[in-house]
Amino acid sequence: NNDLKVHFHDTQKTGSHIARFVFIDQDPLTIDRILAHPQAHLLNPDNLISSNESSQNVYPIAFNSSNIDRIKDVLRKEYERCDTCQGVIFNHSSMGGTGSGLTSKIACEVRNFVTKGLVNNVILPSFGTNNNHTALSIYNTVLGMHSMVENFDLTFCFDNEALLQKAIDLDCY
Numbered sequence: 001n002n003d004l005k006v007h008f009h010d011t012q013k014t015g016s017h018i019a020r021f022v023f024i025d026q027d028p029l030t031i032d033r034i035l036a037h038p039q040a041h042l043l044n045p046d047n048l049i050s051s052n053e054s055s056q057n058v059y060p061i062a063f064n065s066s067n068i069d070r071i072k073d074v075l076r077k078e079y080e081r082c083d084t085c086q087g088v089i090f091n092h093s094s095m096g097g098t099g100s101g102l103t104s105k106i107a108c109e110v111r112n113f114v115t116k117g118l119v120n121n122v123i124l125p126s127f128g129t130n131n132n133h134t135a136l137s138i139y140n141t142v143l144g145m146h147s148m149v150e151n152f153d154l155t156f157c158f159d160n161e162a163l164l165q166k167a168i169d170l171d172c173y
Helices: 029-033 061-062 068-081 097-110 135-151 160-169
Strands: 008-010 018-019 090-093 118-124 156-157
Touching: 008 156, 018 160, 061 135, 068 097, 068 118, 090 160, 097 118, 097 135, 135 160
Parallel strands: 090 118, 118 156
Antiparallel strands: 008 018
16 A cells, blocks of 8 residues: 555565654653553664763754764665655654754754655744743754754644643643
């Protein structure tokens, strides 16, 4: 089914499908939780990348991550598995170091081999009266904005507080 091939690729050995999905987080515990999920067999474990180095929630530390070569290799392999790649979708928050700094670095690197169709879904800190974001999350977001403007063809911005309220309203939180 061609529709399925948009987000999955066939495995040669078992005939099952593996998601065209790369998950990156500096925190290895997040990756462990994903691997413990009952549907983890749909993911390629090589595409779940973590590091023992902390970005300390700071854009420049994450931007200069030593993990970038491994990330580039994994992304390039996924790209090369596609017959005709129509684009890459990034989903991230801009408030922490990984979401702002590392995503900015990855977007710069991916732009070298994906020339069209970079889409960005980013969760921004809330600037309303009820927000509790630190100056650091604002700092990370402002620094990450340059990458969003330079590297992405399309960016969708979501308000963190509004998403949280919607999750509470839907009883998902």
